[in-house]
Amino acid sequence: MKQRRTSLKDLADELGVSIATVSRALRNSHEVGDDMKRKVKELAMKLNYRPNPFAQSLRKEAPRVIGVIVPNLVTHYYAAVLDGIEDFASRAGYSVISANSHESCEMEKRAIDNFISMHVEGIIACLAQDTVDYTHFEQLYEMGIPVVFFARTCLPEKFSQVVGNGDEAAQIATCHLIETGSKRIAFVGGPNHLDMVRRRKHGYLEALRQKGLPIERDLVICDKIDFDVARQATIKLLQNENRPDAILAFNDIVTYAAFDAIKECGLSIPDDVAIIGFTDGDSAAFVTPKLSAIMDQAHVQGNKSCELLMRNINGDQTIYKEIVPMILKIRESSEKH
Incomplete structure (x- = not known):
C-alpha cells in the first residue's frame, strides 16, 4: 500500500493529544512543555512529517x-x-x-x-x-x-x-542521409543508460542494417550531454583519416556542437559532412546552411x-x-x- 503524507492529525492521534497541541509543539510554543515538544518532534521525524507552508500562510485554502x-x-x-x-x-x-x-x-x-x-x-x-x-x-x-x-x-x-518516437525518427533520418548520398554516418549521443539515448541509437542502427551498411563502433559516440564535450568528440571524429561523411546528433546541445565542429574543421555542410539533429528550435532555420532537424513537438x-x-x-x-x-x-x- 502507498503511504500518504503525514498530517498534524496523524501525529495528534498517535500521541493522544489535540492537533492544536501538536501544532504548538512544532512551533516551540511556550504553551507546551519540553517533554511533549520532544515527543512530537521525534514522531514527526519518524513519520517524515512535512509542514505545508502554503496551508500555513493561507490557512483556509492552499493553492493548487x-x-x-x-x-x-x-x-x-x-x-x-x-x-x-x-x-x-x-x-x-x-x-x-x-x-x-x-x-x-x-x-x-x-x-x-x-x-x-x-x-x-x-x-x-x-x-x-x-x-x-x-x-x-x-x-x-x-x-x-x-x-x-x-x-x-x-x-x-x-x-x-x-x-x-525517437527510434522511428532516428531510423527515418538515417535512411534519408543514406538515400541522399551519405555512406559513413556517425551517431553523436548522450550517456548510454538514458532510455532516450538508447531509443535514438537503436533507430540509427536499424537504418544501417536496413540499408546494408556496416555498423562501425568508432562512429558511435555516447558521452556526456555537454556542448564542449560533444564538440571535441566531433572534432576528433572528423580528424580521422577515414572520417564520417554525415552525423546524426542526439539533441539540440549536441546538434549545435557538432555543427560548430564541422565548420571549425573547415569542412562543407552538407557536401563534406551532412548533418541532421534532434531540435525543435527556430534557430535551425536561421543557421547557414539551414539545418535539417527532427522536431520533438x-x-x-x-x-x-x-x-x-x-x-x-x-x-x-x-x-x-x-x-x-x-x-x-x-x-x-x-x-x-
Whole structure:
C-alpha cells in the first residue's frame, strides 16, 4: 500500500493529544512543555512529517500547485515542454513551480525534497543525465505523490510517461542521409543508460542494417550531454583519416556542437559532412546552411504530460505510455549535391 503524507492529525492521534497541541509543539510554543515538544518532534521525524507552508500562510485554502523538474531550462526543448505544461495547468486551475537540475542527480533530489515540503499535488520530471539510482522517485511512489516522466524516464511499472518516437525518427533520418548520398554516418549521443539515448541509437542502427551498411563502433559516440564535450568528440571524429561523411546528433546541445565542429574543421555542410539533429528550435532555420532537424513537438509533450498528471491527481491510477510523433524537417544540411 502507498503511504500518504503525514498530517498534524496523524501525529495528534498517535500521541493522544489535540492537533492544536501538536501544532504548538512544532512551533516551540511556550504553551507546551519540553517533554511533549520532544515527543512530537521525534514522531514527526519518524513519520517524515512535512509542514505545508502554503496551508500555513493561507490557512483556509492552499493553492493548487504542481512541480516540474527539467535538466536544462535554457534549451529550447525544455522551455517549450514547460510552456506546454503551464498552458494545460493554467486551464486546469493549477500553478507551476519549475526546478532546474542542471543535469545533476543531487540537484534533482534537492528539488524533489523541496517539492515534498511545499506539498505540491504532483510532479512532472525529466531525469538528469547522471541519475542512475531512482530511490528518490520510489519514495514519491510510496508517499502516493503523482509523478509523470517525459523524454528521459524510469520505473515504467510505477509511473506514466510521455516520450517521442525517437527510434522511428532516428531510423527515418538515417535512411534519408543514406538515400541522399551519405555512406559513413556517425551517431553523436548522450550517456548510454538514458532510455532516450538508447531509443535514438537503436533507430540509427536499424537504418544501417536496413540499408546494408556496416555498423562501425568508432562512429558511435555516447558521452556526456555537454556542448564542449560533444564538440571535441566531433572534432576528433572528423580528424580521422577515414572520417564520417554525415552525423546524426542526439539533441539540440549536441546538434549545435557538432555543427560548430564541422565548420571549425573547415569542412562543407552538407557536401563534406551532412548533418541532421534532434531540435525543435527556430534557430535551425536561421543557421547557414539551414539545418535539417527532427522536431520533438515539445509543447505537445508538455501538454500531454500535464494531462496525464491531472488524471492521476484526480484519482486515475492507470499507468500510461504516450508516444508523441516527431517530425523530420528537411532543409539544406542533409542532402549532398
